[in-house]
Amino acid sequence: MIRVEAISKQFVGIQALKQVSFEVGANEVVGFLGPNGAGKTTLMRMLSGFLTPDEGSIEVAGFDAIMNAREVKRRIGYLPEHCPLYPEMRVDEFLTYRAAIKGVLGRRVRDRLQMVKMQCGLEQVGHRIIGQLSKGYRQRIGLADALIHEPELLILDEPTVGLDPHQIRQVRSLIKGLAKQHTVLLSTHIMQEVEAVCERVLVIRSGEVVAADTVDNFRKDASLDRSVIMEVQCEAVAFQSLSESVAWIGIARMDALADGWLRLELNLEEGYLAEDVFAWAAEMKLVLRLLQTIESTLEEAFVAAMDEKTGS
Amino acid sequence: MRIFMCLLKRELRALFYTPLAYAVLFFFWLLSGLNFFWLLQQLADGERLIMALQLLFNGPLLTFSLPVVVPLVTMRLIAEERRLGTLEAVLTTPISETQFVLAKFVSAFVFYLILWLPAVIYCGVLKGLCLEQGVVFLGAGSLIAAFTGVILMGLFYNAVGLLMSTLTTNQVVAAIAGFAILFGSLLVFMLMGYSTQYEAVRSVGQFFSTFAHMLDFSRGVIDSRVVLLYLGNSVWLIYTSIRILEWKRS
Numbered sequence: 001m002i003r004v005e006a007i008s009k010q011f012v013g014i015q016a017l018k019q020v021s022f023e024v025g026a027n028e029v030v031g032f033l034g035p036n037g038a039g040k041t042t043l044m045r046m047l048s049g050f051l052t053p054d055e056g057s058i059e060v061a062g063f064d065a066i067m068n069a070r071e072v073k074r075r076i077g078y079l080p081e082h083c084p085l086y087p088e089m090r091v092d093e094f095l096t097y098r099a100a101i102k103g104v105l106g107r108r109v110r111d112r113l114q115m116v117k118m119q120c121g122l123e124q125v126g127h128r129i130i131g132q133l134s135k136g137y138r139q140r141i142g143l144a145d146a147l148i149h150e151p152e153l154l155i156l157d158e159p160t161v162g163l164d165p166h167q168i169r170q171v172r173s174l175i176k177g178l179a180k181q182h183t184v185l186l187s188t189h190i191m192q193e194v195e196a197v198c199e200r201v202l203v204i205r206s207g208e209v210v211a212a213d214t215v216d217n218f219r220k221d222a223s224l225d226r227s228v229i230m231e232v233q234c235e236a237v238a239f240q241s242l243s244e245s246v247a248w249i250g251i252a253r254m255d256a257l258a259d260g261w262l263r264l265e266l267n268l269e270e271g272y273l274a275e276d277v278f279a280w281a282a283e284m285k286l287v288l289r290l291l292q293t294i295e296s297t298l299e300e301a302f303v304a305a306m307d308e309k310t311g312s
Numbered sequence: 313m314r315i316f317m318c319l320l321k322r323e324l325r326a327l328f329y330t331p332l333a334y335a336v337l338f339f340f341w342l343l344s345g346l347n348f349f350w351l352l353q354q355l356a357d358g359e360r361l362i363m364a365l366q367l368l369f370n371g372p373l374l375t376f377s378l379p380v381v382v383p384l385v386t387m388r389l390i391a392e393e394r395r396l397g398t399l400e401a402v403l404t405t406p407i408s409e410t411q412f413v414l415a416k417f418v419s420a421f422v423f424y425l426i427l428w429l430p431a432v433i434y435c436g437v438l439k440g441l442c443l444e445q446g447v448v449f450l451g452a453g454s455l456i457a458a459f460t461g462v463i464l465m466g467l468f469y470n471a472v473g474l475l476m477s478t479l480t481t482n483q484v485v486a487a488i489a490g491f492a493i494l495f496g497s498l499l500v501f502m503l504m505g506y507s508t509q510y511e512a513v514r515s516v517g518q519f520f521s522t523f524a525h526m527l528d529f530s531r532g533v534i535d536s537r538v539v540l541l542y543l544g545n546s547v548w549l550i551y552t553s554i555r556i557l558e559w560k561r562s
Contacts, residue, residue: 045400048404049403049404050400050403050404050561051561052561070406070408073404073405073406074406076404078401078404080397080400080401080404082397084396084397084398084400084401085396085398085401086322086326086396086398087396088326088329088330097318097322098405100314100315100318101315101318101319101402101405101406101407102405102406103315103406145401
């Protein structure tokens, strides 16, 4: 659906994007992650056709975004950051106007209006003036606007920013629902959002892509200390003496359970995994009833990716 | 064309959503009324009927208020879209910058024509008075020339206002810059046109003076050079606005 090849963008005194390349397949939900000022919004503005790259190429649904900008824009539903709307217009009036300028014709305008209002929970506020509505409703109007012309690709720049937890849940479940029929690009720095909605992540830092993978792989690939939880039938002192002979195992925590078993949290050196612990335990003839890898959270993986880049 | 009409309709509605539009209409129509009252007094005092259109279209109250009124209307055209962030939302739809800017310009120009509606009514009143008095009113040619002048000046004034609104995000700055250019050029060229010392200065002043042009138009004179000057200036100002909008995105 999207093919971005070596795009760069420079503003006065700032290199916003440097040789960014990636691909997104049809019906994928991809999360753009990155700290403030990383270049997420610039990238989204380029994909939506608002900005043009200084170099490189962008292809959406087989059309070149610069040569065939109009065809590309027909296929994109874009929700910009801060969700800009005309505050003096009524909801129905605004959505009808937006449908018309996006090329939705005649009777289909009414059908699409009813459909997006239902999808975004706006049935009760169609006659209301936008400026008098809450932030949550305005965000939903922005989403309805992005959807009104049935685009193949949805580009959402921080769609839940400024919403309360209930509204965030509503918007996330709406995006999840949309993902069945649309390709979705979602920019955010809320990790739970990515975990809840996205299949893949694209991490940007200082205008460069530092990671592009599935959410699960990104978490696993992060260069964090590996940790495992283990329950073993052994006495604490005995286990300690056994483990002292193995350099790659570090005991982070040790609790004697009421049933006589020992619960341990172990930190493993880089390159060692749970299966190595299992093999060692078997060699030591230790009886195990639990051995589990503690997966790093997306947040930890993200911080690690940022640190890796800065070398800190 | 359908999309253009859609954009134009929204722009016109947006204009009338703001109290400023009504304040401007009230202010300008009040001045038009005062100007007409003054014109009737002049005619009652024995002024020739042939002077009526000059007094109606080129009265000082209107001549000097237009450089204030037009930038007040045009200041919001692009600057407000940029301030609200809606420019990004509009320009990521399949419409072109040209369609967008032209819709903005035409909406402001339509409002400008609405400002001049009382002049049409006053012409009708004058014609009625002439019929009552058994005097022959001025021919259609004089009226066409006067309204041509109004239209050409409107195109130019609104194009200046549009360009100023494209250049800045601040509406007040756009209004002040528009006023400075329009009022400044009106005053400078008018004074140059009345200069008696230097022939060259006088001819340059007269060639560029909006005041002198409106005097000619309201006398029934349509000079093709002046028509081209106004049309040419309006076209390049609108074209520059479109290019600036494109350039700011690249």
